[in-house]
Amino acid sequence: MYLLNRAQRHTVNSTWMIISLLLVAFLPFLLFIGLYLKSVLLLHDYSLGDLIFSKTWKPSSGKFGFYPFIVGSIWVTVVAMLITAPVCLLTAIYVTQYTKKYFLRIMHPAIDILAGIPSVVYGLWGILVIVPFISRYLGPWLGIRTMGYSILAAAFVLSIMIIPFVLNILIEIFRSIPTELKEAALSLGATQWQTIKHVLVKKALPGIIAAFGFGLARAFGETMAVLMVVGNVVRLPKSVFDPGYTLPALIANNYGEMLSIPKYDSALMFAALLLLAVSLFFNLVMHFFIVRYNKF
Amino acid sequence: MTRAQKIEERFFKLLMILATYFILAILAVIIYSIFEKGIKSISWEMLTQVPQGGYYYGKGGGILNAILGSLALAFGATALAFIIGLPVALYLNVFLIRHKKVISIIRFLLDLVWGIPSIVYGAFGFSLMIFFGLQTSLLAGILTVTLFILPIMIRSMDEILCTVPIGLQEAAYSLGSNKSEIAFKIFTRQSVSGIITAVLLSFGRGIGDAAAVLFTAGYTDHLPNGLLEPVATLPLSIFFQLSSPVPEVQNRAYASALVLTLIILIVSLFSRGLGKRYHKTKINF
Incomplete structure (x- = not known):
């Protein structure tokens, strides 16, 4: 029935397992080394500080300043987190503390669907709904002239995209807090809101920070949806109604022409390396927050 | 108060x-x-034809190339990720079960990899492609998307496999099974529903992602015909059609988005349904 005997099958299976495991375990290092080797051409000619803080982006004349893209990415990410953070925190508290069990059973599929919608579809929705809303209603209402394609539009679409991600972590965290803690506070005469404010949130704080950090890292690297609504103008944005440009959008927009200009491909790989570094850094730091949270 | x-x-x-x-x-x-x-x-024509001449100026044709291309790419990547991912998840939960430190390091690495944005995978896949002298092709797309969905698949299988009680493992040892038999014959059977969910979740991620295939899969108006040919994908077809100034072409982008969303909704419905169905094979403690 089998080609090999039991011992041989065991050897084949466990060898394959170990090979797979090594591949996966070295993946982050492989990514880092691969992108570094590609961008070393650029790093050889320019210093790291120059690349990050110089403001001119003219690949055809050899000027690679990533500052506008980095600033654009930070704007979009921070504004998105300002929307996502309170919404997720309030919702997570509401569904874990105030509602009956069945409500979570409605919320979970809703969160799953939000998480499953592809980023291009989010981008399309942004173009259909958010961009016209900003240019036709919000802008004129505030007395600002705007195209609609702006930091704000990108941040709003992005904030919706990371809600399922952050909310899932927060719900898990609030559910893992032992009930005794809550009962103790209530028995001392605290109201439900006082218990939440002074006991639950305080206990969950490292976890909450970690959830926001993971969300931030995710938002920083989001490409297609942001690319479609952010406006893609290489300029330092002055307000959220200005168009901007982000690092992932830079890579995605220029892949076609990157082999025609010298060092251009190297510059785009450097942008990818920056994204990788930011993502790894945030995830590393937040991981330690989670570890600390679990120790309590 | x-x-x-x-x-x-x-x-x-x-x-x-x-x-x-x-x-x-x-x-x-x-x-x-x-x-x-x-x-x-949306129309029947859109679902069953490839782009005709002048399609991108509003003339006839459909997005069958992108639908089939996306399915081929996502199937390929999911299959490959499954072949690599399932052994890793099993290895963690059967072979390394006594080495908590090693497990937690590997889980941590997987979480790190999960957080990496897909455009970085795209860029990495592109540099690999150049390195091996490959053209933009279905194969390059599959490899890139595999790397991207691998951590998702392993972590979600791991979540299920780590709930298999240790007693089941001990019982199997006492009957003379070796580790790989326990892994592939007992753990997989005990967790079929979770594994299916993990596979479908990864499939959904793979089919919806555009940034990873932008560099590597290319784009073509023809049906996919071979691993080394470029292939069209739905997310990119939405993106390209949307950036056209012609209203008819933009309308097709909306229809394509509906198709993609429906595929993903169906996949996620299936994963819920199938998860319930395979509870029968499970031993309850």
């Missing part, structure tokens, strides 16, 4: 309710606007 405290509690409770219904309302608005725009422009 003073009046001020009462007002504070009421105020925050109101905010919480608003936040919760805001999320549900946004979901409804997204689904509604995709369906409303998409249904108007």
Whole structure:
């Protein structure tokens, strides 16, 4: 029935397992080394500080300043987190503390669907709904002239995209807090809101920070949806109604022409390396927050 | 309780309710606007034909190339990720079960990899492609998307496999099984539903992602015909059609978005349904 005997099958299976495991375990290092080797051409000619803080982006004349893209990415990410953070925190508290069990059973599929919608579809929705809303209603209402394609539009679409991600972590965290803690506070005469404010949130704080950090890292690297609504103008944005440009959008927009200009491909790989570094850094730091949270 | 405290509690409770219904309302608005725009422009022709001459100026044709291309790419990548991912998840939970430190390091690495944005995988896949002298092709796309969905698949299988009770493992040892038999014959059978969910989740991620295939899969108006040929994908076809100034072509982008959303909704429905069905093979403790 089998080609090999039991011992041989065991050897084949466990060898394959170990090979797979090594591949996966070295993946982050492989990514880092691969992108570094590609961008070393650029790093050889320019210093790291120059690349990050110089403001001119003219690949055809050899000027690679990533500052506008980095600033654009930070704007979009921070504004998105300002929307996502309170919404997720309030919702997570509401569904874990105030509602009956069945409500979570409605919320979970809703969160799953939000998480499953592809980023291009989010981008399309942004173009259909958010961009016209900003240019036709919000802008004129505030007395600002705007195209609609702006930091704000990108941040709003992005904030919706990371809600399922952050909310899932927060719900898990609030559910893992032992009930005794809550009962103790209530028995001392605290109201439900006082218990939440002074006991639950305080206990969950490292976890909450970690959830926001993971969300931030995710938002920083989001490409297609942001690319479609952010406006893609290489300029330092002055307000959220200005168009901007982000690092992932830079890579995605220029892949076609990157082999025609010298060092251009190297510059785009450097942008990818920056994204990788930011993502790894945030995830590393937040991981330690989670570890600390679990120790309590 | 003073009046001020009462007002504070009421105020925050109101905010919480608003936040919760805001999320549900946004979901409804997204689904509604995709369906409303998409249904108007979807047609049988779009689903069954490849782009004809002048398609991108509003002439006849459809997106069959992108639908089939996306399915081929996502199937290939999911299969490959499964072949690599399942052994890793099993290895963690059977072979390394006594080495908690090693397990937690590997889980940590997987979480790190999970967080890496897909555009970085795209760029990495592109440099690999150049390195091996490959053209943009279905194969390059599959390899890139595999790397991207691998951590998702392993972590979600791991979540299920780590709930298999240790007693089951000990019972199998006492009957003379070796480790790989326990892994492939007992753990997989015990967790079939979770494994299917993990596979379908990864499939959904793979089919919906555009940034990873942008560099590597290329784009073509023909049906996919071979691993080394470029292939069209749905997310990219939406993106390209949307950036056209011609209204008819933009309408087709809406229809394509509807198709992609429907595929993903169906996959996620299936994963819920199948998960329930395979509970029978499970030994309950």
